[in-house]
Amino acid sequence: xxxxxxxxxxxxxxxxxxxxxxxxxxxxxxxxxxxxxxxxxxxxxxxxxxxxxxxxxxxxxxxxxxxxxxxxxxxxxxxxxxxxxxxxxxxxxxxxxxxxxxxxxxxxxxxxxxxxxxxxxxxxxxxxxxxxxxxxxxxxxxxxxxxxxxxxxxxxxxxxxxxxxxxxxxxxxxxxxxxxxxxxxxxxxxxxxxxxxxxxxxxxxxxxxxxxxxxxxxxxxxxxxxxxxxxxxxxxxxxxxxxxxxxxxxxxxxxxxxxxxxxxxxxxxxxxxxxxxxxxxxxxxxxxxxxxxxxxxxxxxxxxxxxxxxxxxxxxxxxxxxxxxxxxxxxxxxxxxxxxxxxxxxxxxxxxxxxxxxxxxxxxxxxxxxxxxxxxxxxxxxxxxxxxxxxxxxxxxxxxxxxxxxxxxxxxxxxxxxxxxx
Amino acid sequence: xxxxxxxxxxxxxxxxxxxxxxxxxxxxxxxxxxxxxxxxxxxxxxxxxxxxxxxxxxxxxxxxxxxxxxxxxxxxxxxxxxxxxxxxxxxxxxxxxxxxxxxxxxxxxxxxxxxxxxxxxxxxxxxxxxxxxxxxxxxxxxxxxxxxxxxxxxxxxxxxxxxxxxxxxxxxxxxxxxxxxxxxxxxxxxxxxxxxxxxxxxxxxxxxxxxxxxxxxxxxxxxxxxxxxxxxxxxxxxxxxxxxxxxxxxxxxxxxxxxxxxxxxxxxxxxxxxxxxxxxxxxxxxxxxxxxxxxxxxxxxx
Numbered sequence: 245x246x247x248x249x250x251x252x253x254x255x256x257x258x259x260x261x262x263x264x265x266x267x268x269x270x271x272x273x274x275x276x277x278x279x280x281x282x283x284x285x286x287x288x289x290x291x292x293x294x295x296x297x298x299x300x301x302x303x304x305x306x307x308x309x310x311x312x313x314x315x316x317x318x319x320x321x322x323x324x325x326x327x328x329x330x331x332x333x334x335x336x337x338x339x340x341x342x343x344x345x346x347x348x349x350x351x352x353x354x355x356x357x358x359x360x361x362x363x364x365x366x367x368x369x370x371x372x373x374x375x376x377x378x379x380x381x382x383x384x385x386x387x388x389x390x391x392x393x394x395x396x397x398x399x400x401x402x403x404x405x406x407x408x409x410x411x412x413x414x415x416x417x418x419x420x421x422x423x424x425x426x427x428x429x430x431x432x433x434x435x436x437x438x439x440x441x442x443x444x445x446x447x448x449x450x451x452x453x454x455x456x457x458x459x460x461x462x463x464x465x466x467x468x469x470x471x472x473x474x475x476x477x478x479x480x481x482x483x484x485x486x487x488x489x490x491x492x493x494x495x496x497x498x499x500x501x502x503x504x505x506x507x508x509x510x511x512x513x514x515x516x517x518x519x520x521x522x523x524x525x526x527x528x529x530x531x532x533x534x535x536x537x538x539x540x541x542x543x544x545x546x547x548x549x550x551x552x553x554x555x556x557x558x559x560x561x562x563x564x565x566x567x568x569x570x571x572x573x574x575x576x577x578x579x580x581x582x583x584x585x586x587x588x589x590x591x592x593x594x595x596x597x598x599x600x601x602x603x604x605x606x607x608x609x610x611x612x613x614x615x616x617x618x619x620x621x622x623x624x625x626x627x628x629x630x631x632x633x634x635x636x637x638x639x640x641x642x643x644x645x646x647x648x649x650x651x652x653x654x655x656x657x658x659x660x661x662x663x664x665x666x
Numbered sequence: 667x668x669x670x671x672x673x674x675x676x677x678x679x680x681x682x683x684x685x686x687x688x689x690x691x692x693x694x695x696x697x698x699x700x701x702x703x704x705x706x707x708x709x710x711x712x713x714x715x716x717x718x719x720x721x722x723x724x725x726x727x728x729x730x731x732x733x734x735x736x737x738x739x740x741x742x743x744x745x746x747x748x749x750x751x752x753x754x755x756x757x758x759x760x761x762x763x764x765x766x767x768x769x770x771x772x773x774x775x776x777x778x779x780x781x782x783x784x785x786x787x788x789x790x791x792x793x794x795x796x797x798x799x800x801x802x803x804x805x806x807x808x809x810x811x812x813x814x815x816x817x818x819x820x821x822x823x824x825x826x827x828x829x830x831x832x833x834x835x836x837x838x839x840x841x842x843x844x845x846x847x848x849x850x851x852x853x854x855x856x857x858x859x860x861x862x863x864x865x866x867x868x869x870x871x872x873x874x875x876x877x878x879x880x881x882x883x884x885x886x887x888x889x890x891x892x893x894x895x896x897x898x899x900x901x902x903x904x905x906x907x908x909x910x911x912x913x914x915x916x917x918x919x920x921x922x923x924x925x926x927x928x929x930x931x932x933x934x935x936x937x938x939x940x941x942x943x944x945x946x947x948x949x950x951x952x953x954x955x956x957x958x959x960x961x962x963x964x965x966x967x968x
Contacts, residue, residue, distance in 0.1 A: 285833035294753065294827045297815035325949050327956040358813020358828065358836040362793075365812050371793040377928050378816050379792035380936065437953060445946045449935070460790055460820040460928045463917060475931060604824040604917055605751055 252336050252642040254403070255501045255635045263500070264632065267625040274622005277615045281355055289615045295603035296610035298356075303597035304620050305352025307454060308590040309345055310385070311482050315493075316342020316392065317447035318486030322513070324440045333509055333642040336399060337497070338490050340631065340640050343392040346385065348627045355619055377456045384450035391443045398436065399638050401429035452479040458596055466547045466600035468540045473531045474596070480527060484520035485589040487513040488562070488582035494643075495579050497635070503643040505575055514572045517585065521563040528555070550591070550599045558588015706783075707802035707848060708870035708902040709857055710877055711776055713914065714887055716864035718746050718760050718774030722856035726758045726778075729844060729855035746774055749915065754827040754839040758856055765913050773907065775914045776856070776865070779804060779825045779841035780894060781902035782923075787817035787826060789925030796838070802870070802902045803843035811838060822898050822917060822924050843902075870902055877906055899923025 281289035292299050319338040323331040354360040365371050366382045373379050408422040409415070432439075455478025458465050471477070491510045498505040532538050541548055562584040571577030598610075612620075635641050724740035727733060733755040746762045753759075758778035764771060785804045788796045795810035796817055813836055818826045829836040844854035852858065853867035866873060877892040893905035897919040907914050935941055 283833060285831055285836070286828075287830035288833075290830075292830060294751065294818065295824065297818035297828065321949070325953040325956075327953070327958055329958060356814075358815070358830075358832075359811060360813070362810075362812040365793045365810060368793075371810055373792055373794040374936070375789045375925065375929050375932065376792040376816075377932055378790065378814065380932065382792055437950075441946055441949045441953060444949055445942055448945060449942055452935070453932075456928055456931050457816070458819070459931065460786055460816075460924060461822075462924070462927055463822055463919065464819070472927070472931060475935075601819075605749075607751075 250333065250642040250644055252333070252399075252639040254637060254639055255503070255641055257501050257636070259633065259636060261500075264629060267629050270625035271622050271629060274618050274620075274625060277618040277622060278355055280615060281619065282360075286356075286358065289613065289619075291610055291613045291616065293607065293610070295606050296601070298597060298601070299610060300594075300598070300612045300616055300620055301352050301356040303594045304590070305623055306349050306356070307593040307597050309349035309352065310454060311451070311478075311485060311589050311593055312489055312586060313342040313345025313349070314447065314451060314482040315486040315489040316345075317444045318483055319490060319513075320395075320440050321444050322516075324437070325444065331509060331513065333506060334490050334494065334513070336640045336642070337493060337635075338486075339392065339395055339399075340634055340638075341489065341493060343389075343396055344627050344631055344634070346389045346392060348623050350385070350389065352620070352623050377453055377460065381450050381453045381457065384446050384453065388443060388446040388450065391439050391446060394432070394439050395436065395443065397425075397428045398432050399640065401425045401432075403638050405429055447482075448479060451482040452476065454478050455596070458600075461601070464601055464603060465596070466540070466602065467535070467537045468532075468547055468551045469596050469600040471531050471535060471537075473527065477524070477528060477531070480520070480524040481589050481592060484517065484524050485585055487517055487520075488585035491578050492582040492586055495575060495582075497641060498643055498646075500632075501635075501641070502646050503641065504646045506643050507573070507575060507578075510578055511572045514566055514578055514581070517581070518563050518566040521559055521566075521585065525555070525559050525563065528559075547595075547599055550595050554588055554591045554595055558584060558591055562588070705869040705871070706800065706902060707843070708781075708868060708873045708904060709854065710866040710868070710873040710904045710906065712864050712866070712880070712906045713773050713775050714864075714906060714908050715862050716760070716774045716776060717862050718743060718762060719861060720746065720760055721859045721861060722758055722776055722865065723756065723760060725855040725859040726841075727756070729847070730757060730842065732756060752777055752779075752825055752827060752840065754829045754837075757839065757841040761915055763913050763915055765909060773909070773914075775905075775907070775916070777825075777915065778856075778903065779843070780823050780898075781841075781843055782898055783900035783902065784898075784923035784925055786820040786822055786898070786924035789929060790816045790820035792816070799845070801848060803845045803848065804840075805842065805845060806838055806840065808835070808837045813838075820924065822919055824917075870904075873904055877904055880906060896921040899926075 277289070286292055290299060290301075315338040319331065319335050322328050323335045350363075354363060357363060366379055367386065404422075405425045406422065408418045408425065410418055410421065452475035455474035455476070458470070459472060459474055462470060491514060494510060495505055497503070532541070541551060562581040565571045565577060565581040565584070568577070571581060720740045720743060724737060727735060727740070746760050749761045749763075750756075750759045758776055760774050760776045762772050762774050781802055781804050782798075785796070785798055788794075788798050788804060791797075791811075792814065793810045793812060795807045795812075797805055797807070799805050813828075815826075815828055815838070817838060818824075818828065826838045826840045828838055844852075844856075847854060857865040857867045866876065868876070874892060874895055877895075881888045881890050881892070887908060889907050889909050889911065891907075891911060893907065893911050893914070893916055894901035894903055897916075899921065900923075905911070905914070905916065912918060
């Protein structure tokens with residue numbers, strides 16, 4: 245449906261490397277910790293208590309995870325809605341990141357839910373509770389996740405339509421799957437834009453509503469973060485972190501897969517970031533001034549230090565770096581600035597959901613248990629592994645190999661990597 | 667912010683008007699009404715009369731089959747000297763408090779779910795597992811619950827406790843107002859057993875009147891404030907104390923019902939789904955308008 249400079253194709257590298265082995269070990273450890281939590285319960289696995297009902301599974305796995313998956317809707321908006329056609333090359337990697345990011349946010353959430361097997365309850369109209377911010381977040385995330393999978397279908401169709409070859413006895417389904425893919429392809433090649441716009445709207449809704457969540461605790465959230473403007477700040481920071489996330493991943497992927505980094509494209513989207521960061525910073529400062537909360541910035545508490553790190557290192561520093569054309573035009577500059585933005589937005593979510601949260605009657609300070617940390621690390625590792633496997637199976641990445649100056653048209657699909665499960 | 671301040675002023679104004687006319691603020695403020703009927707059940711806790719005997723704790727434990735702690739364990743009155751919190755196996759507890767200045771004087775305060783007029787937990791709950799009964803109690807339906815614990819984040823009194831130790835079917839646990847007993851026309855177990863009439867059961871309006879009468883009748887015994895009349899939009903459990911309420915373990919709260927903080931934002935964004943649909947339409951139009959000449963046959967319908 246779109247012309248590409250380089251058409252995306254499956255990456256041809258060996259799946260296994262020293263890095264993937266380390267990730268597999270971490271994923272295995274995290275998976276065991278996850279299982280331990282399911283069998284023995286939250287008290288055995290976590291340091292959560294009545295005073296601290298939410299820990300790192302909510303603040304990192306869910307809140308930061310969803311924020312960092314924002315690249316999916318910002319690139320879709322840029323390339324498909326505002327028709328900056330040259331950026332189509334980054335739409336698919338961003339889409340895959342969003343799809344996996346949300347999937348793993350949900351898996352992380354399931355670990356935290358006391359009755360994870362009831363997670364589908366918000367879909368029952370008899371239980372809808374429209375006053376609840378969490379209800380809105382939940383419904384939006386469920387629908388958006390479906391939209392992301394639908395948006396990914398054309399990529400599956402492109403890869404396998406006409407050559408579905410299921411292993412073993414499953415091969416009797418070859419024809420059914422093939423015609424299903426064809427139907428999907430035909431339907432989506434006409435109506436995909438409906439889903440693309442829906443994805444952007446749904447993202448705006450729940451990215452902001454995630455910020456509304458903590459507005460319900462006016463007496464527990466530190467005044468540096470407690471503001472009715474929180475939903476706007478969440479939306480603006482999610483939009484700001486979208487492109488840096490794409491840049492960060494693209495550079496890592498090109499290094500790992502020995503591809504030529506699409507430096508010009510990345511420099512192009514990096515130009516938007518200082519503008520978005522500046523707007524976010526302006527609203528954040530204006531809000532502090534309006535609420536007479538500036539004084540808290542220098543009160544010397546843990547919260548004030550974390551706030552300074554969040555804003556100084558996570559917003560101001562990358563903003564300054566990316567104002568320089570030289571930094572924007574160098575891989576090092578792009579990578580440093582993007583990492584800082586990602587760090588800043590992730591830390592913001594951790595600050596809002598955890599650091600700022602002061603229970604009324606604390607018994608002991610919450611600190612994540614080793615198992616909580618293990619589950620989080622395991623989920624991130626698994627996500628990276630699945631991403632690696634997916635870009636080897638599906639045509640996602642459009643960058644040319646590092647040694648190939650020109651696009652070479654490949655007609656036969658490359659050999660499929662094995663062992664993509666973990 | 668600005669709107670918020672105006673709102674606060676307006677609410678305060680309504681509160682004053684309500685005071686003057688004797689109308690309950692929940693009715694006067696035509697805000698999402700606390701669905702509490704004027705004759706909602708309530709309990710008045712008179713901490714001046716409370717002797718810290720822990721009989722209410724024991725009755726609660728028996729009535730709700732909470733823990734197998736033996737009856738004698740509730741005779742240990744030293745327990746109240748170390749502040750405790752309600753928990754998954756203790757819906758109510760009694761704590762002793764003093765002012766920092768005067769260590770000879772002390773008073774005991776019973777704590778449990780306040781059964782708010784406009785409860786934050788019920789507003790937070792995404793599946794309606796927590797809900798306000800128009801009789802007064804804030805009830806919990808474990809069958810609906812998904813265990814997200816957002817109610818615990820939301821509660822301004824930090825009351826809901828969780829059964830973290832249970833791998834399956836963990837529940838949010840809190841005072842039920844002895845709803846089954848109310849249905850039978852009986853008072854809650856703690857009220858029934860209280861030997862010193864520190865707990866009075868009645869309708870919210872009756873008890874507010876009674877509380878103000880006690881303050882006026884014996885002003886030297888009571889701090890002139892009924893806690894729960896307006897706090898967080900009002901609660902069905904009301905308190906009298908001999909001292910300023912900052913020495914009672916009850917949190918200082920303004921009069922704005924907690925759900926108003928979020929529901930106002932929430933309902934503004936989702937007003938009849940107009941803003942989301944408008945955004946959809948605008949983005950669709952942009953997508954259509956900016957379509958390139960070399961364009962792809964995108965058949966978009968905003």
